[in-house]
Amino acid sequence: MIFSILEAKAQGLKKLTEFEAKEILKTAGIPVVKTFLARSKEEAQLLADNIGYPVVLKICCRDLVHKTEAGGVSLGLAGSGEVGLAYDRMLKTMKTEHPRYSIEGVTVQPMIDGGIEVVAGVTRDPQFGAMVMFGLGGIFVEILRDVSFRIVPLTEEDAYEMIDEIRGRALLDGARGTDPVKIEALAEVLLKLSHFAEANPGVKELDINPLFADSRGCVAADARIILE
Amino acid sequence: MQPSAAIVKIIDDIFHPRSIAVVGASKGHTSFGYQYLQILVESGYRGRLYPVNPQEKEILGIQVYPSLEDIPGEIDYVICCINARFVLDLLAQSSRKKVKAIHLFTGKLSETGDEKALQLEEEIKKRAQNLGIRLIGPNCMGIYNPGERIAYNHDLCMEPGSVGAIIQSGGLAGEIVRLAALRGVRFSKVVSYGNAADLNETDFLEYLLWDKETKIILMYLEGVKDGQKFFKTLRRVTKEKPVIVLKGGRSRAGAKSVTSHTASIAGSISTWQVVLRQVKAVQANSLTELIDLCTAFYFLPPITGNRVGVVGGGGGKSVLAGDEYEEAGLEVVPIPDEIIQLLAKMNPKVRRWLVNPVDASILASLNIESADVLRCMAQSPYFDLLCINSSEDSLFYKDDWIAFMQSYMNEAVKIHKEGSKPVIAVVGNPEIGISQVDNWRWQTLFRLREQLIREGIPVFSSAGQAATAIVKLAYYYRYQKAEGYNK
Numbered sequence: 091m092i093f094s095i096l097e098a099k100a101q102g103l104k105k106l107t108e109f110e111a112k113e114i115l116k117t118a119g120i121p122v123v124k125t126f127l128a129r130s131k132e133e134a135q136l137l138a139d140n141i142g143y144p145v146v147l148k149i150c151c152r153d154l155v156h157k158t159e160a161g162g163v164s165l166g167l168a169g170s171g172e173v174g175l176a177y178d179r180m181l182k183t184m185k186t187e188h189p190r191y192s193i194e195g196v197t198v199q200p201m202i203d204g205g206i207e208v209v210a211g212v213t214r215d216p217q218f219g220a221m222v223m224f225g226l227g228g229i230f231v232e233i234l235r236d237v238s239f240r241i242v243p244l245t246e247e248d249a250y251e252m253i254d255e256i257r258g259r260a261l262l263d264g265a266r267g268t269d270p271v272k273i274e275a276l277a278e279v280l281l282k283l284s285h286f287a288e289a290n291p292g293v294k295e296l297d298i299n300p301l302f303a304d305s306r307g308c309v310a311a312d313a314r315i316i317l318e
Numbered sequence: 319m320q321p322s323a324a325i326v327k328i329i330d331d332i333f334h335p336r337s338i339a340v341v342g343a344s345k346g347h348t349s350f351g352y353q354y355l356q357i358l359v360e361s362g363y364r365g366r367l368y369p370v371n372p373q374e375k376e377i378l379g380i381q382v383y384p385s386l387e388d389i390p391g392e393i394d395y396v397i398c399c400i401n402a403r404f405v406l407d408l409l410a411q412s413s414r415k416k417v418k419a420i421h422l423f424t425g426k427l428s429e430t431g432d433e434k435a436l437q438l439e440e441e442i443k444k445r446a447q448n449l450g451i452r453l454i455g456p457n458c459m460g461i462y463n464p465g466e467r468i469a470y471n472h473d474l475c476m477e478p479g480s481v482g483a484i485i486q487s488g489g490l491a492g493e494i495v496r497l498a499a500l501r502g503v504r505f506s507k508v509v510s511y512g513n514a515a516d517l518n519e520t521d522f523l524e525y526l527l528w529d530k531e532t533k534i535i536l537m538y539l540e541g542v543k544d545g546q547k548f549f550k551t552l553r554r555v556t557k558e559k560p561v562i563v564l565k566g567g568r569s570r571a572g573a574k575s576v577t578s579h580t581a582s583i584a585g586s587i588s589t590w591q592v593v594l595r596q597v598k599a600v601q602a603n604s605l606t607e608l609i610d611l612c613t614a615f616y617f618l619p620p621i622t623g624n625r626v627g628v629v630g631g632g633g634g635k636s637v638l639a640g641d642e643y644e645e646a647g648l649e650v651v652p653i654p655d656e657i658i659q660l661l662a663k664m665n666p667k668v669r670r671w672l673v674n675p676v677d678a679s680i681l682a683s684l685n686i687e688s689a690d691v692l693r694c695m696a697q698s699p700y701f702d703l704l705c706i707n708s709s710e711d712s713l714f715y716k717d718d719w720i721a722f723m724q725s726y727m728n729e730a731v732k733i734h735k736e737g738s739k740p741v742i743a744v745v746g747n748p749e750i751g752i753s754q755v756d757n758w759r760w761q762t763l764f765r766l767r768e769q770l771i772r773e774g775i776p777v778f779s780s781a782g783q784a785a786t787a788i789v790k791l792a793y794y795y796r797y798q799k800a801e802g803y804n805k
Contacts, residue, residue, distance in 0.1 A: 218593055239588075241589075
């Protein structure tokens, strides 16, 4: 298990697991949803009972880049029984589809409801270096490409401007009957990503997807870090 | 001394040489060595001029020296027009003559992509660095400083102005200056710096920020040497001076030609758009827009408002002008009641008919002069900017039309000089052919166009071009004036 970029570099790793990525984001001051790693079905059930339902289970595996597509994510599990079934099903899928992948366990986290899904991330341009990305989640980022970029280091003004720049900006103000999102919290995440990218030149790509945002703040529900 | 202060001093010296040696000067009229010498003579350079060529005694009546070291006096600046393979030797000679800076017009180096040429450029760069000689280029036109009567191309305007330009390309260096000069824009200092083996875009940017004669900066770039340094410097510069940037090599096809053209790696345009937007540089998307923006920034005060009053032009032309202004992001605001009341004293029918943009043919039928409306708008707090439209399609014939146009333009110039509102003009179709230049209509329009430019009014070829430039100008000044982000 890796808890810092330096450690990962020292071990020559290219990818971090979701669990590791979230630990590192937490250290960088970015709010992350409580996430625990279970090594057995019983441990997963015990953790889920403690967290409170509904919960989310995800396969924790360094080689698995697209967890959802590979059947490695189970959302909205309402009780201990469902957790057990999901645990068995996901491990079975992994064993048949990706028998060579080494699985570290299964993460257990609370299911977040409400709020708006946004995405944030870091990438590197060959000429200008690190860039921070922001966008609305789901189809907005995947199909409409409604995202904005800024070169690192970001100023506070940059962070607010890149949030204002997206076409779907009105959705953050509660255009569909929800409470307006706390924009300051989003801006703070973008600024922290800028600091993180500056301090960790070894980070090639970073995704927070989704980042749940509501009127109280925001929290990272999944994360990915790719190293140089 | 700060590193940036040292660079500023080096570049300032380059722009003010007391003597120039043209190495590779020749009698052949198509040789570049001849051209540089001829240009410096023609532009009236006042310092000492030393042609260098072992085969010649005299060119253009000027004594020629067989080598740099045969020149009796000090040499501040060398223009090198010889083949790349002789450059290392020239560096050694220059060092013994204590030359501080060399402009390498010489090409066929890294821009070719050839491995040997790349190595040679690298060696030239290292040798110059070790000898403490600064380089402009290779593969570029060098410097244009009208204040010192130094030019890099024929027929460039020798009247100094306030636009400083950094132009990576050599071919565009002359064209940008000439096109802008047609619009009345004058330059402070211009550099065409090519492959940037030594001094690069960021160094020149630092210099133009410092240079007091430069108020506006214009850049044509294909790539940058150090993206982060450029980004941070540009961000600092735009807080004090507007920087208008045209990035070449935006499409993938363009990007390919960049590599073979000036040996720089063009980033993807999306990143460039991010950079320019983030640092509040003013982005031009074509050469035409670059010249339009330059014209707008050169003549207009730092306006931040968007409300335009448009007067002149016939019916359809006024309607279209209104559309183009609105679509670009200006507000074609209704004419306020106070103005209608005032004009109604001249003719009560005004109440029904008068809208912005103001149709000149309607005014004519009401016996109201275009200038009367323009003057009212100039006094009104409801407008930020006034635009004069020309009415080339009037039914008046020749002398009557000329008198009509001349009188409107004269009044417009007066209103401009009274200074209560900035005035711009959309006059003259630039696409007339040589066979039409004697036609009275076009002659009049181009004479009026020149009169307006001479009086300090920015003139554009279409309403859309004017509007696009002004929207970007107002956006820039709003940011420059706002301190930080206003939520």
